[in-house]
Amino acid sequence: MKRDKWTQYRILRKGPSLAKRLPKTRLLQKNNFTKMLNQYQSVVxxxxxxxxxxxxxxxxRNGAKSIRIQHEDHVTAMKDTNQLLQLFHNKNKVHGYIVQRRLQLAQVQDRPFDIRIMVQRQKNPSSPWNVTGSYAKVAEQGYYVTNVTSRTIPVLKALKLAHIGGRSLLVKAERIALLAAKRLGEHYPKLRQVGFDIGIDRKRRIWIIEGNYKPDLRPFRHVQDSSMYRRILWYKEH
Structure with a gap:
């Protein structure tokens, strides 16, 4: 299974109830990029x-004459999209990127967070998908990406600190992750685990950021509920 965010987006988009859960995504090409930056003002x-x-x-996009770019915790400015696209051309990577509408993620203490939801199934091809664990990833100070994280915390704690909801919101997010796993599983019959990054925006809307086919399991060791990690390992074996 190839890790390709564009292919995955196209598979998930064909699921009727999933299409509205995906931030608009396009291949990085000049007209796509310019159009999306004009439409949304902020893209990833x-x-x-x-x-x-x-x-x-x-x-x-800051008005017509300036673009602000943040990579990790470094911020630079450029005059226009041509200057930025030239960067990708120089690296010969222009077709290796996607451009996506940027979500205004809910925040914990002024830092954006998203949720990792682990979904697995047993080796038997007809076995159902189950949610086996979850945690919230809070971005480090000065970063937008939650992969550079200062800490992982229980999802319910993050939702409470962000003042956006409780258990019913987590249950809804888990249901969406299960639907997405089923859709990917139809396409990849041997797929047995997906670690979904699920975003919740400031209006409590749930988004599928992406699914990881080889998710890092180490953070589950540090989650307060140790049964999560044991359950994840059990599914890997069975």
Whole structure:
């Protein structure tokens, strides 16, 4: 299974109840990029095969004459989109990126967070998908990506600190992750685990940011509920 955010987006988008849960995404091309930046004012540029939040750019249009770019905790300004696209051309990576509408994620103490929801199924191809664990990833001070995280905390604690909801919101997010896993599982019959990054915006709307086919399991060791980690390992074996 190839890690490709664009392919995954196109698979998920065909699920009727999932399409509205995906932030609008396009391949990075000049007209797509310009159109989306004009439409949304803030976009995210990501490598199609990226992992651990590397090489992600957050781009914001300040009026007609200036673009603000944040990479990790570094901020630069450019005059226009041509200057920025030239960067990707120079790296020969222009087709290896996607551009995505930027979500205004809910925040904990002025830092954006998202939720990792682990969904697994047993080796038997007809076995159902189950949510086996979750935690919230809070971005480090000065960062937008939650992969550079100062801490992982229980989801319900994050929702409470962000004043956006409680258990019913988590249950809804888990249901969306299960639907997305089923959709991907139809396409990849051997797929047995997906770690979904689920975003909740400031209006309590739930979004699928992406699904990871080889998610890092280490953070689950540090979650207060140790049964989560045991359950995840059990599913990996069975």
């Amino acid at each position: 540029v990501k490598p199609r095969d990226g992992r651990y939040g590397r090489d992600i750019l957050f781009i914001h």
